[in-house]
Amino acid sequence: xxxxxxxxxxxxxRDLGLAKAGRMKIDWAESRxxxxxxxxxxxARKQSLKGFRITGCLHVxxxxxxxxxxxxxxxxxxxxxxxxxxxxxxxxxxxLAEAGISIYAWHGMNTEEFYWCIDKTLEQxxxxxxxxxxxxxxxxxxxxxxxxxxxxxxxEETTTGVHRLRAMSRDQALxxxxxxxxxxxxxxxxxxxxxxxxxxxxxxxxxxxxxxxxKNFVVAGYGHCGSGxxxxxAGMGASVIATEVxxxxxxxxxxxxxxxxxxxxxxxxxxxxxxATGMKDILxxxxxxxxxxxxxxxNTGHYDxxxxxxxxxxxAESKRTIRDNCEEYVMKDGRRIxxxxxxxxxxxxxxxxxxxxxxxxxxxxxxxxxVKLAQEGKDLEIAVHDIPEAQDxxxxxxxxxxLDAGLDVLTAEQIAYDDDxxxxx
Ligand code: ARJ
Numbered sequence: 001x002x003x004x005x006x007x008x009x010x011x012x013x014r015d016l017g018l019a020k021a022g023r024m025k026i027d028w029a030e031s032r033x034x035x036x037x038x039x040x041x042x043x044a045r046k047q048s049l050k051g052f053r054i055t056g057c058l059h060v061x062x063x064x065x066x067x068x069x070x071x072x073x074x075x076x077x078x079x080x081x082x083x084x085x086x087x088x089x090x091x092x093x094x095x096l097a098e099a100g101i102s103i104y105a106w107h108g109m110n111t112e113e114f115y116w117c118i119d120k121t122l123e124q125x126x127x128x129x130x131x132x133x134x135x136x137x138x139x140x141x142x143x144x145x146x147x148x149x150x151x152x153x154x155x156e157e158t159t160t161g162v163h164r165l166r167a168m169s170r171d172q173a174l175x176x177x178x179x180x181x182x183x184x185x186x187x188x189x190x191x192x193x194x195x196x197x198x199x200x201x202x203x204x205x206x207x208x209x210x211x212x213x214x215k216n217f218v219v220a221g222y223g224h225c226g227s228g229x230x231x232x233x234a235g236m237g238a239s240v241i242a243t244e245v246x247x248x249x250x251x252x253x254x255x256x257x258x259x260x261x262x263x264x265x266x267x268x269x270x271x272x273x274x275x276a277t278g279m280k281d282i283l284x285x286x287x288x289x290x291x292x293x294x295x296x297x298x299n300t301g302h303y304d305x306x307x308x309x310x311x312x313x314x315x316a317e318s319k320r321t322i323r324d325n326c327e328e329y330v331m332k333d334g335r336r337i338x339x340x341x342x343x344x345x346x347x348x349x350x351x352x353x354x355x356x357x358x359x360x361x362x363x364x365x366x367x368x369x370x371v372k373l374a375q376e377g378k379d380l381e382i383a384v385h386d387i388p389e390a391q392d393x394x395x396x397x398x399x400x401x402x403l404d405a406g407l408d409v410l411t412a413e414q415i416a417y418d419d420d421x422x423x424x425x
Contacts (some may be wrong), residue, residue: 005171011097012120014090015104022062022095028070032356034402035364035395037067044072048371050075055126057136057156059087060105060228065096069365071247078102079121083132084302085109086341115139122147128364128373129154133302134161141168141175152172153177155369157362159192159223161181161279162384164385169384177380179369181307184387186361186395187369188224195354197228197361199347200274200300201236206297207325207350210272211239221265221277222253225300226308229274230258241266243282267291274346275299275306278367285311288329291337298340300347308345325350364395 006016018195030037039373043049056069058064060082070404072078078308080096082105093105102124104117119421120137125147131137137154140147153176156162168174182188183216201212217238219226225333230240231255242253243263250260266273267287271294275282278301291297299306313319316329318336325346353359373380400407410418 004130006097006385007093008097008100010100012104012106012117013093013097016094016097018091018094019098020095022089022091022093024064025062025089025092026065029356029359030066033063033066033360033362035365035398036070036367038398039364039367040070040073043070043367043371047075049374052127052152052370052374053077053079053124054126054128054130054370055121055124056080056130057083057121057138057282058130058132059083059186059353060096061087061089061101061348061353062092063353063356065092065305066356066359067363068101069099070097070363071370072101074367074371075214075262076165076370077124079104079124079126081105081117081121081136082109083135084345084348085111086344087161087353089352125150125370127152128370128377130370131155131161132157133157134164137165137178138168141173145175148175150366151176153179153373153380155179155181155366156185156384157366158182158302159188163278165384168381174382177373177377177382177385179373179385179387181365181369181387183394184365184395186399187365187387191354191358192224192360193231195228195358196225196276196300196347197232198229199351199354200225200229200276200298201232202352203296203300203325203344203346203348203350204272204296204340206272207298207323207346208338210296215271216241216269218243218263218266218267218273219258220258220275220282220306221274221279221301222249222258223276223278226274226276227252227256228254229276229300233272237312238272241270245421263287263374264290271299272293272296276301277306278302280305281308282306284308285315288312288331288337291335293335294338296338296340297343297354298346298350299343300345304343304345307339309339309343312337312339337346356401361395364398365391368395 079102088105217233242257246248322328
């Protein structure tokens, strides 16, 4: 394993000397996460998580640090690793290590190191797991079956992870209950749409600094994440083209004013491509062969399988890093294609991930789900569970208060009308 790390019995990070800079980043995020502040205050007082051990595997960002420290303040013992080799912020990781959190994460790790870190975090024998992408849960089920008996349950942050876990559950391979944080309204209707929309464009702009106005911006996948990217790219003056396999999603894209076409056609006209499908091989060799000179290609899906870089490498004559997070591939006929962040999540690898204000709600769902598992995990059926509607409304209400938005209240007569099925014309 590579040298020049800061290590101790409870952490391995790039450089503990970065802790001061990391602490300022965390303070900045914290000041924009009022729901987390309210939950932290209440549950630190109640010590709701005292005696519980939480092992997490989720992007080590300034927002994640706010979640980790709130869980710790509520009494939990924490161990943490990053869920993507390029998304760890080394400054934040150092600040967490300095604050006494058990953390194994650094930017630019390889696959072997990735699993080494997960295994280190499992040494504390967790009572709960917290995932983004399901790699931690899968590791427990694959290599640490002895831990399952002590685990009350887990949570999952993202669409791809929930998809994997539902497949595991269908196969009866899932051995403890999981709460699908992603599927909460206060998560996917905000984080996935507005978070991904803004942070993905942020990543593209930091890596390229190109003008988006007037460009053909191709979004592969018009789900929550893809529609957010399309919305924001259109707002910057780009002409959006969506590609889809699902008729209803394609129809929504059309009625939102975007063109919908097959990727084989979009490949020829696109200036900037972003994949947001959760599926592999969205951009492959035959697409790279027809792309325009200067085309920019990136991904915002959880895994790096959406852009087939092996096929691009085969077709390219040479390759160089021309800017941070921007690789230039020169094709045999001289055309240049630019790949951002090695095809990994462009929003987390080339920018800072979603803004704190959005993560505030996603992580409030994580936090409350951990409290629920601590209280009720023993009685939960082994399955993938949805977030209760009441939790969504509670989080949205706290958030609204901080946004200075007034909320109307139904009168008694209106509530009665709501339940009165006999009332018609
Ligand atoms: C931590 C982040 C951030 C951020 O909630 C988002 C999701 O579903 C992910 C898929 O891997 C990424 C996650 N995410 C986005 N931005 N996690 N900190 N700032």
